[in-house]
Amino acid sequence: VVVRGDRIDSVGSRTAIPPGSVVIDLGDATLLPGFIDAHTHLGWAYAASYDQREMERMRKSSAELALDASVWVRKTLMARFTAVRDLGSTDFIDIALRNAIRDGAIPGPRMLVAVRGIGATGGHADDFSGYRYNLFGREPGIEDGVADGPVEIRKAVRWVIKNGADVVKVHVTGGVLSLTDDVNTPQLTQEEINALVDEAHALGRKTAAHAQSSEGAKRAIRAGIDSIEHGTFLDDDALNLMKARGTVLIPTLMASQGFRERLQSGGNLPAPIAAKGRAAIASIGSTMSRAIAKGVIIGLGTDASVYPHGRNAEEFGHLVEMGMKPLDALKAGTSVDARLLGIDADTGSLEPGKLADIVAIPGDPLMNIRQTEKVFFVMKQGVVYRNDR
DSSP states (O other): OEEETTEEEEOSTTOOOOTTOOOOOOOSEEEEEOEEEEEEOTTSOOOSSHHHHHHHHHHSOHHHHHHHHHHHHHHHHHTTEEEEEEOOOSTTHHHHHHHHHHTTSSOOOEEEEOSSEEBOTTSTTOTTTTSOTTTTSSOOOGGGTBOOHHHHHHHHHHHHHHTTOSEEEEEOBOOSSOSSOOTTSBOSOHHHHHHHHHHHHHTTOEEEEEEEEHHHHHHHHHHTOSEEEEEEEOOHHHHHHHHHHTOEEEOOHHHHHHHHHHHHHTOOOOHHHHHHHHHHHHHHHHHHHHHHHHTOOBOOOOOBTSSOTTOTTHHHHHHHHTTOOHHHHHHIIIIIHHHHHTOTTTSSSOOTTSBOOEEEEESOTTTOGGGGGGOOEEEETTEEEEEOO
16 A cells, blocks of 8 residues: 555555655554544543442533543544544534544544534433432423433434534434433324434434434434434334435444443443443344344444443454444444444545555454454554554
8 A cells, every 4th residue: 555645545456655754664463544433421530339420410611621632532543443423422622633633633533523423311411310400400401412302313413513513413312321311212203303303414414323223213213313323223124224225334343342341340230221331242243133134224433431441442353243244344343334433434444646645464364253352553644653563
């Protein structure tokens, strides 16, 4: 691969090396496009227990959280990921990270950010749920990602885009890690989701739906959502609809892994959350098996922060364990994600004219997908950030 400036000039065994070039010979290695994670939360800390997570949110200032996050984005880049879609943060930390990385102030992956996920009062997006009334001195509003009815939903979309969102995230079902809602309940009406997707697409933004179960997912798919996040409890009707519409599934298998580790370590989890987590772990294998068999488009996203930051590449192995072919798993974390994020003109494959986002791993990942966890070389936009050899 010949790199000129921040872009790939030419690729292939017959490529001529221009006179005066700096040659980096990596030996017995496979070159791949920089990996892409389509579901991260790089502004949030990993917490082994529920109480620790809540205390972190209340104790640390936005400035301290942003400084913590500057370490996590660097760790993510060093872990082979040159681009991410960050699907929810607080206090505009994701905006600060994106801009600082873009401007070269700190190292990290290229970021597309959502600012806040949007959802209903009392739903997965409502961080005030589970606390006594008026503990925070007010009820949550659009600035907190909470909206009800098509008019408020459109305003919430406009608010996140006004404040810098590259993508619009919506919560259409309950979640595993929220204390007071059921993963099986839809949380927005068809009209509300229609309004969100229509407004986001009209303003040139793609959309992503947190959807654990079928009814909420089907409403989002009918509305034209671009991706379903998690999809842990999807039925065949939802998967068939995704296949027909070309909706991408981001199964976030590392979220299940992180939850499994919390349970095994005896991490303090409220009983309702622990029960939902166990049900999710038990269900995801069946969902993935059926999604693969039906030919649903599957991308790679990890839900980073539900497990310790920097382990994103383990998702490749989990995709293969669930039945994907190694080549399809590699595509999920490169070309498929690039198309989903709308950045495939610049990245997702090693082709002339694209950004020089390149990682190198030892051996052949088609023979052992876990080689993706052993990257020793990372280049982003022509700059070498890691070369262990």
